[in-house]
Amino acid sequence: MTMTATTTDSAPPQSPFRRAVQRLVRKKVAMVALAIIVLLYLAGIFAPLVAPHDYNETNLRRVRQGPSAENWLGTDSLGRDILSRVIWGIQTTVIVTGIGLATGSLLLGVTLGLIAGFRGGFVDTLIMRFGEIVASFPDVLLIILLAATLRPRIVETVRGIEDFTGISGLVSSGVVDYFVVGVALLPLSWFGMMRLVRGQVLFLGKMPFVDAARALGVSTRRILFVHLLPNTLGPIIVSASFGLGAVAGSEIFLSFLGLGVQPPRPSLGAMIADVTGRGAGSVSVLRNHPEQLLAPIVVVWLLIFCWNLLGDALNDAFNPRTR
Amino acid sequence: MLIYIARRLLWTPVLLVSASLFVFVLGRFGPGDPVEVALGQHYTPEAASRLREQRGLDDPVAVQYGRYVWNAAHGDFGTSYRYQGKSVSSLLGPKLWVSAQLFLAGMLITVSIGVPIGFYAALRQGSWIDPAVVGAALVLYALPIFIVAPVLIMVFALWLGFVPTSGWGGFFDKRMILPAVTIGVPGIAVFARLMRASTLDVLGQDFIRTARAKGLRERVVNTRHTARNALIPILTILGFSLAGMLGGALITELIYGIPGVGSFSLDAIFQRDYPVITALALIGATSLVVANLVVDILYAAVDPRIRYS
Numbered sequence: 001m002t003m004t005a006t007t008t009d010s011a012p013p014q015s016p017f018r019r020a021v022q023r024l025v026r027k028k029v030a031m032v033a034l035a036i037i038v039l040l041y042l043a044g045i046f047a048p049l050v051a052p053h054d055y056n057e058t059n060l061r062r063v064r065q066g067p068s069a070e071n072w073l074g075t076d077s078l079g080r081d082i083l084s085r086v087i088w089g090i091q092t093t094v095i096v097t098g099i100g101l102a103t104g105s106l107l108l109g110v111t112l113g114l115i116a117g118f119r120g121g122f123v124d125t126l127i128m129r130f131g132e133i134v135a136s137f138p139d140v141l142l143i144i145l146l147a148a149t150l151r152p153r154i155v156e157t158v159r160g161i162e163d164f165t166g167i168s169g170l171v172s173s174g175v176v177d178y179f180v181v182g183v184a185l186l187p188l189s190w191f192g193m194m195r196l197v198r199g200q201v202l203f204l205g206k207m208p209f210v211d212a213a214r215a216l217g218v219s220t221r222r223i224l225f226v227h228l229l230p231n232t233l234g235p236i237i238v239s240a241s242f243g244l245g246a247v248a249g250s251e252i253f254l255s256f257l258g259l260g261v262q263p264p265r266p267s268l269g270a271m272i273a274d275v276t277g278r279g280a281g282s283v284s285v286l287r288n289h290p291e292q293l294l295a296p297i298v299v300v301w302l303l304i305f306c307w308n309l310l311g312d313a314l315n316d317a318f319n320p321r322t323r
Numbered sequence: 324m325l326i327y328i329a330r331r332l333l334w335t336p337v338l339l340v341s342a343s344l345f346v347f348v349l350g351r352f353g354p355g356d357p358v359e360v361a362l363g364q365h366y367t368p369e370a371a372s373r374l375r376e377q378r379g380l381d382d383p384v385a386v387q388y389g390r391y392v393w394n395a396a397h398g399d400f401g402t403s404y405r406y407q408g409k410s411v412s413s414l415l416g417p418k419l420w421v422s423a424q425l426f427l428a429g430m431l432i433t434v435s436i437g438v439p440i441g442f443y444a445a446l447r448q449g450s451w452i453d454p455a456v457v458g459a460a461l462v463l464y465a466l467p468i469f470i471v472a473p474v475l476i477m478v479f480a481l482w483l484g485f486v487p488t489s490g491w492g493g494f495f496d497k498r499m500i501l502p503a504v505t506i507g508v509p510g511i512a513v514f515a516r517l518m519r520a521s522t523l524d525v526l527g528q529d530f531i532r533t534a535r536a537k538g539l540r541e542r543v544v545n546t547r548h549t550a551r552n553a554l555i556p557i558l559t560i561l562g563f564s565l566a567g568m569l570g571g572a573l574i575t576e577l578i579y580g581i582p583g584v585g586s587f588s589l590d591a592i593f594q595r596d597y598p599v600i601t602a603l604a605l606i607g608a609t610s611l612v613v614a615n616l617v618v619d620i621l622y623a624a625v626d627p628r629i630r631y632s
Contacts, residue, residue: 133341138607140570141588145600148592149349249467256469256574257589269469276473278577283488286473287481297470305465312461 023317030313033306044090053081055088056264073295086295089268092261093248099182100247104189113197114224131191146184147259177261200232234318245307271296335612342608350597351384401598411602422583424494432507441518464512468571472505472578489580502579506571510564522553555626562615
């Protein structure tokens with residue numbers, strides 16, 4: 001990825017992907033955004049190592065303290081360390097966005113998009129119509145509805161599994177919460193990605209290289225995953241970047257409403273709701289301790305902001321024609 | 324054009340039936356016994372079975388759903404589980420009106436601020452104003468409503484004391500200001516960005532150069548040639564931004580204590596009031612479908628170059 005490769009004529013031809021990455025690396029804003037995202041995500045992933053305190057350790061003698069050497073960002077209403085809670089809250093967001101992206105966008109969206117675009121006909125119509133039905137719901141209503149109705153059922157099922165297999169602690173470990181929120185966020189992510197990939201495949205499928213591959217007797221699966229998928233990678237990456245910001249926002253939105261990951265696990269949305277209250281008129285904490293809001297708000301905003309910045313830069317780098 | 328509209332209209336009932344079926348099934352298999360919720364502390368097995376029979380909850384799900392669709396087609400969306408004896412329509416009617424006012428106010432703020440800012444930024448491309456506007460739009464766009472609302476309350480209600488922190492007094496009440504700004508702010512960024520891009524697009528076209536070449540004043544070129552053409556793509560996202568506002572309304576109404584559909588639907592979901600939830604899903608889906616259809620038709624009406632086939 002050195003600059004010399006682009007300037008000399010004798011250099012071997014570069015893939016469009018390589019060139020897009022180079023365009024991206026040259027954008028300072030994008031690199032700063034990427035660095036912040038990597039930093040936040042690393043902090044979240046390694047929360048047990050990074051967080052200075054236990055997220056659940058209360059100290060009622062040190063309630064709502066300002067920043068100090070002991071608690072860098074102060075303490076909350078139960079004397080818990082805000083910095084540690086923010087870091088563990090990021091972990092929640094990282095896990096849920098990871099699940100949402102891997103299953104919704106990538107697995108469901110990309111696979112269905114490839115199938116719909118390549119097969120066409122009845123399968124295509126079926127997938128598209130189903131997607132339109134899901135998309136006709138106001139998505140926030142759908143997400144809340146799924147989160148609210150699925151959780152008790154899934155918890156019940158997992159409890160049954162626990163009793164049956166003798167494995168304990170599945171429910172209390174919070175795995176179920178991540179699963180519920182991940183599933184609830186599915187409708188948000190899969191349809192957009194599916195439509196995108198489908199459009200790309202429809203366009204690329206008419207290209208001579210696909211005919212050539214078929215003439216050589218290449219199997220359909222190989223054409224889809226080896227010939228078509230790499231060519232749609234650019235738009236997929238761009239869409240995934242915007243999608244991660246949106247999914248992170250929705251996860252925080254759900255936990256703000258109390259439908260996300262349940263306490264004692266910290267989540268950024270719940271931390272905000274602790275200060276603002278979840279209904280009208282409960283502004284006493286906001287009036288007396290607005291500084292409690294600062295840390296979670298800044299992190300949430302930074303996370304969504306950086307994903308959007310990166311998405312914009314990726315779009316410029318991978319789809320140069322749309323500029 | 325007529326065929327296009329007809330086809331879209333024919334598809335709508337299919338969409339609505341599927342949407343209602345989905346919520347209906349979720350309600351039947353979801354947790355929480357509606358009869359238990361309705362009876363509350365008066366719960367006895369006899370009373371429960373009596374109520375169940377009264378409401379037809381003993382019948383197979385398919386029969387129940389058929390009955391629901393039949394009634395809904397005749398304008399009867401059933402009675403609320405939580406508010407005894409109140410029909411869903413009588414409960415939702417006033418709340419819809421409240422939310423509609425909030426949406427209108429939010430949309431006014433979004434469009435009246437976002438569009439001019441985007442237009443102005445595009446005209447000033449090359450100066451510091453353009454990147455400043457783009458940057459500000461990005462910053463605003465990353466602010467979720469549950470951050471905007473508390474910050475606005477903190478500054479304008481608690482510190483400055485301009486307005487009360489919550490409450491509802493109709494469209495011309497000063498308590499409307501903060502919620503309307505809250506719900507309108509994310510849209511400002513979207514509209515400003517789109518208007519900027521669309522204006523830049525128009526500015527690069529030949530007829531603008533022609534207009535300048537024939538000696539028209541800059542103001543005339545800007546208003547009559549540029550702005551009118553740049554506004555056309557803006558129409559298309561009006562439908563989408565309505566969908567975005569539906570989501571925003573939930574939290575906005577909750578935080579500001581506004582008795583609209585948003586806060587009511589949250590209540591309904593938490594209380595498992597399925598008739599209300601189903602009706603809300605239907606209303607949401609219908610308004611999205613209708614909004615997008617109206618936008619499409621407007622699009623063709625405003626710009627004669629667009630033809631649907």
